[in-house]
Amino acid sequence: xxxxxxxxxxxxxxxxxxxxxxGLLYSKGSADxxxxxxQPIPFNHAFHAGELALxxxxxxxxxxxxxxxxxxxxxxCMGCHQNMDTTQAGSMQTLLDHWTRKEPxxxxxxxxxxxxxxxTHERHLAHGLQCKTCHGEVTRMSSTPRAATFEMxxxxxxxxxxxxxRDCLTCHK
Amino acid sequence: MDVxxxxxxxxxxxxxxxxxxxxxxKEIRRLVPYILPDDEIVPGVAxxxxxxxxxxxxxxxxxxxxxxxxxxxxxxxPLHPVNQGKLCAQGQAALQRLYNPDRLQGPLRRTGAQAxxxxxxxxxxxxxxxxxxxxxxxxxxxxxxxxxxxxxxxDVVSHFIESVKGSLYFYDPSPELPLRxxxxxxxxxxxxxxxxxxxxxxxxxxxxxxxxxWLSPVSFGIAFGRMRQGRKNRRGHFVHIEPRLxxxxxxxxxxxxxxxxxxxxxxLGIGHLLLSDHRSSLPxxxxxxxxxxxxxxxLDDVAKHTDISQADIKGLAKSFAEADCPLAIGGGTxxxxxxxxxxxxAILGLNSIVGNINRPGGIRRYQSAGLATHPKVxxxxxxxxxxxxxxxxxxxxxxxxxxxxxxxLFSAPPTVPIQRLFDxxxxxxxxxxxxxxxxxxxxxxxPDHHRLETWGDHVIGEASPHRAASLVQPVxxxxxxxxxxxxxxxxxTRRLDGSHSGPDSFPQLIKDRWQRFHTSHSSRAHEPFQSxxxxxLQQGGLWESTVTEQRLHLSSSAxxxxxxxxxxxxxxxxxxxxPYPAPSLGQGRGANLPWLQELPDTMTSAxxxxxxxxxxxxxxxxxxxxxxxxxxxSRHGSVDAPAVHYPGLRPDVIAMPIGQGHTDYGRYAAxxxxxxxxxxxxxxxxxxxxxxxxxxMVRAEPLHVPGHLILLxxxxxxxxxxxxxxxxxRPRSSNART
Numbered sequence: 001x002x003x004x005x006x007x008x009x010x011x012x013x014x015x016x017x018x019x020x021x022x023g024l025l026y027s028k029g030s031a032d033x034x035x036x037x038x039q040p041i042p043f044n045h046a047f048h049a050g051e052l053a054l055x056x057x058x059x060x061x062x063x064x065x066x067x068x069x070x071x072x073x074x075x076x077c078m079g080c081h082q083n084m085d086t087t088q089a090g091s092m093q094t095l096l097d098h099w100t101r102k103e104p105x106x107x108x109x110x111x112x113x114x115x116x117x118x119x120t121h122e123r124h125l126a127h128g129l130q131c132k133t134c135h136g137e138v139t140r141m142s143s144t145p146r147a148a149t150f151e152m153x154x155x156x157x158x159x160x161x162x163x164x165x166r167d168c169l170t171c172h173k
Numbered sequence: 174m175d176v177x178x179x180x181x182x183x184x185x186x187x188x189x190x191x192x193x194x195x196x197x198x199k200e201i202r203r204l205v206p207y208i209l210p211d212d213e214i215v216p217g218v219a220x221x222x223x224x225x226x227x228x229x230x231x232x233x234x235x236x237x238x239x240x241x242x243x244x245x246x247x248x249x250x251p252l253h254p255v256n257q258g259k260l261c262a263q264g265q266a267a268l269q270r271l272y273n274p275d276r277l278q279g280p281l282r283r284t285g286a287q288a289x290x291x292x293x294x295x296x297x298x299x300x301x302x303x304x305x306x307x308x309x310x311x312x313x314x315x316x317x318x319x320x321x322x323x324x325x326x327x328d329v330v331s332h333f334i335e336s337v338k339g340s341l342y343f344y345d346p347s348p349e350l351p352l353r354x355x356x357x358x359x360x361x362x363x364x365x366x367x368x369x370x371x372x373x374x375x376x377x378x379x380x381x382x383x384x385x386x387w388l389s390p391v392s393f394g395i396a397f398g399r400m401r402q403g404r405k406n407r408r409g410h411f412v413h414i415e416p417r418l419x420x421x422x423x424x425x426x427x428x429x430x431x432x433x434x435x436x437x438x439x440x441l442g443i444g445h446l447l448l449s450d451h452r453s454s455l456p457x458x459x460x461x462x463x464x465x466x467x468x469x470x471x472l473d474d475v476a477k478h479t480d481i482s483q484a485d486i487k488g489l490a491k492s493f494a495e496a497d498c499p500l501a502i503g504g505g506t507x508x509x510x511x512x513x514x515x516x517x518x519a520i521l522g523l524n525s526i527v528g529n530i531n532r533p534g535g536i537r538r539y540q541s542a543g544l545a546t547h548p549k550v551x552x553x554x555x556x557x558x559x560x561x562x563x564x565x566x567x568x569x570x571x572x573x574x575x576x577x578x579x580x581x582l583f584s585a586p587p588t589v590p591i592q593r594l595f596d597x598x599x600x601x602x603x604x605x606x607x608x609x610x611x612x613x614x615x616x617x618x619x620p621d622h623h624r625l626e627t628w629g630d631h632v633i634g635e636a637s638p639h640r641a642a643s644l645v646q647p648v649x650x651x652x653x654x655x656x657x658x659x660x661x662x663x664x665x666t667r668r669l670d671g672s673h674s675g676p677d678s679f680p681q682l683i684k685d686r687w688q689r690f691h692t693s694h695s696s697r698a699h700e701p702f703q704s705x706x707x708x709x710l711q712q713g714g715l716w717e718s719t720v721t722e723q724r725l726h727l728s729s730s731a732x733x734x735x736x737x738x739x740x741x742x743x744x745x746x747x748x749x750x751x752p753y754p755a756p757s758l759g760q761g762r763g764a765n766l767p768w769l770q771e772l773p774d775t776m777t778s779a780x781x782x783x784x785x786x787x788x789x790x791x792x793x794x795x796x797x798x799x800x801x802x803x804x805x806x807s808r809h810g811s812v813d814a815p816a817v818h819y820p821g822l823r824p825d826v827i828a829m830p831i832g833q834g835h836t837d838y839g840r841y842a843a844x845x846x847x848x849x850x851x852x853x854x855x856x857x858x859x860x861x862x863x864x865x866x867x868x869x870m871v872r873a874e875p876l877h878v879p880g881h882l883i884l885l886x887x888x889x890x891x892x893x894x895x896x897x898x899x900x901x902x903r904p905r906s907s908n909a910r911t
Contacts, residue, residue, distance in 0.1 A: 073208060
């Protein structure tokens with residue numbers, strides 16, 4: 001092969017690698033992918049929110065008063081679970097083990113917005129939005145994939161439909 | 174394949190960035206909830222707690238943003254009378270002291286020789302009895318050197334040292350001792366008076382760097398703002414006299430680069446003119462004393478020695494005499510010479526001549542909150558260090574040294590035999606929170622909490638028109654196995670007494686005292702204390718706007734002016750050396766905080782290091798390039814630092830910031846820059862014994878190698894175009910386009 005061919009081959013592979021890396025950078029910076037729903041305990045939203053019909057805010061208690069919805073404390077889980085038969089499911093034993101060891105469960109974060117976005121649950125709930133508007137029919141999902149892209153176009157289309165502010169500074173403070 | 178170096182580096186950079194990403198990713202991809210929920214914590218919602226800043230001794234009020242139990246941001250407390258919601262960079266950076274990776278995480282005992290710096294962790298139950306035992310059986314005197322303390326903590330520490338018949342000294346690298354001594358002589362008071370700058374309309378500052386780090390810079394900044402722009406149709410005029418164009422000088426209407434050490438002589442010249450050409454407001458009985466003080470100088474001499482023309486001196490005297498509220502203040506460089514005490518008497522006297530004592534816009538004194546009862550603690554001046562070391566060596570007494578949050582081995586020059594005092598000690602215990610140069614010599618370290626983890630209070634002194642005392646409360650749970658100094662002192666007292674009397678704990682003591690204080694002082698004395706206490710904590714302290722002014726009385730102004738002494742013959746050492754505290758690093762205390770290291774120096778824009786400032790004309794004559802490493806020699810040693818060509822400096826002066834050159838004190842401070850204190854001569858202000866830090870003569874030797882100098886802006890380049898930190902691509906000029 002001639003030197004020129006080698007050179008262009010080298011350049012093309014460098015460009016490919018760079019493109020992949022830049023792509024990786026981009027995807028990391030934006031909202032998260034659903035591919036990593038490997039929780040330490042296979043928590044089932046369909047069962048808790050659907051079958052048992054627990055209100056979302058029973059566990060995500062901070063949603064209506066805070067930017068973040070909050071993750072239930074271990075004691076809240078144990079409020080129901082401490083008197084249950086753990087032989088039904090192995091995962092319930094895992095939960096009990098955490099409680100006995102007084103070790104928090106490190107859940108995998110699935111819904112995350114980049115740092116440059118200011119989002120608050122409080123405002124959205126105060127305007128009467130339902131959890132499922134953004135998070136989908138969680139009551140029917142056993143695992144919890146991301147229901148929407150959580151990218152700017154998606155946010156803006158909803159803001160437009162509902163006549164909410166589309167000023168840059170509303171979300172990028 | 175012909176890969177250019179540049180292409181290879183680009184690819185390497187990208188790959189490195191790619192490999193780092195998963196690493197950063199891990200932490201933020203986890204959601205770790207509480208095991209037991211805290212009812213007072215709403216995730217994502219901040220709580221703000223009021224407290225008092227401890228970075229310097231001004232006692233500014235702060236509010237701390239706490240989220241999920243972690244302190245996230247510090248701001249000024251808008252309700253606090255000292256800083257009214259403002260806060261300086263050092264106060265903001267206190268957060269990095271809390272989370273500093275080099276903070277001591279628990280008690281340590283030295284193993285091996287002092288120079289090895291090896292320590293092993295011990296428990297408090299081992300450490301406290303060991304120290305109590307050492308104190309009980311020490312043959313030499315107990316000497317405690319502490320940063321200046323205030324309020325209840327000062328009382329507890331004083332009481333402890335009294336109970337073991339020891340001596341307690343406050344040590345601060347720049348406590349303005351000559352000024353304090355002069356105030357004592359002129360007005361007969363121990364504390365500094367208040368300079369009512371906000372109401373003044375002509376401020377004559379003899380070197381006082383009040384917009385940088387002098388006394389209470391945030392409150393001075395507010396007062397200065399009011400003097401300049403806060404009053405309708407009245408803008409105060411400000412003249413600053415200093416050999417170097419400091420930040421304060423740069424804010425002045427006029428900067429007069431005086432010859433170092435001649436501040437007092439200039440004040441005498443101005444006073445002379447005030448008495449001879451203008452009307453004095455002095456009572457007739459006092460006039461002769463002032464006439465003898467100011468009358469002995471001739472204007473020719475003053476102009477010749479100060480390097481300020483007769484016309485300028487006459488102009489200053491005229492403006493000062495004609496102003497409604499003139500105010501003369503001295504500090505900083507006016508405290509840096511062997512004649513500092515006499516200089517300050519001459520400067521303070523100017524105020525007396527024009528009669529602006531006890532007047533708005535003048536020098537005043539207020540009644541301070543009666544919370545503290547501790548006896549006045551003496552300052553450890555550099556001459557005192559020398560005398561102590563000599564006395565102990567002569568009597569062959571080996572002292573037991575206790576250290577708290579001060580670093581004399583770094584900030585006192587080696588020519589003051591501070592090292593000998595430490596070497597001579599039989600045992601050293603430190604209560605400091607980090608391994609600085611002094612604490613690293615300790616046999617035992619019982620680290621104090623960070624200010625944000627502890628209880629305390631601070632009394633705002635007589636220099637404030639508010640009878641105020643502010644509270645320090647823990648805003649976070651202590652991160653490590655540290656213990657508040659107050660509790661350590663109470664514990665030690667008990668161990669040594671063998672009794673169980675006295676307060677249960679330091680927080681309880683604070684509360685009890687505030688209850689007594691409140692009952693005797695507050696307008697809400699009839700209300701139940703618990704609800705008042707909660708309000709006090711929420712507000713950050715107690716302040717009453719009713720001003721109780723105490724009258725200042727002129728006692729004596731008699732002093733014979735002495736010319737300053739300098740160390741080094743002019744032939745060998747032709748330049749004045751002018752070390753000044755770097756505004757952000759606070760005499761080196763801030764050097765372990767990256768936020769302060771990366772904060773560009775306001776005048777040179779240098780970051781993360783030391784430099785020397787040299788006038789471009791002098792530099793050219795000596796062949797010293799910008800950024801070139803220069804060795805500064807004095808009779809006592811040498812320091813190396815890169816040169817910054819600085820036009821705002823007298824050609825016969827070399828200036829250098831103090832704060833860098835640590836050998837210990839954590840990863841951010843150690844082995845960075847050079848410490849100018851290491852070459853200073855042991856000359857003192859005669860009255861107060863403070864080190865005359867401006868009294869050393871030096872010579873500069875270019876080393877012909879580039880130094881490590883990083884500037885945010887390079888002098889002489891087009892606006893914003895030259896920087897070591899930022900590169901800005903500018904569009905080509907219109908000529909190039911066409």
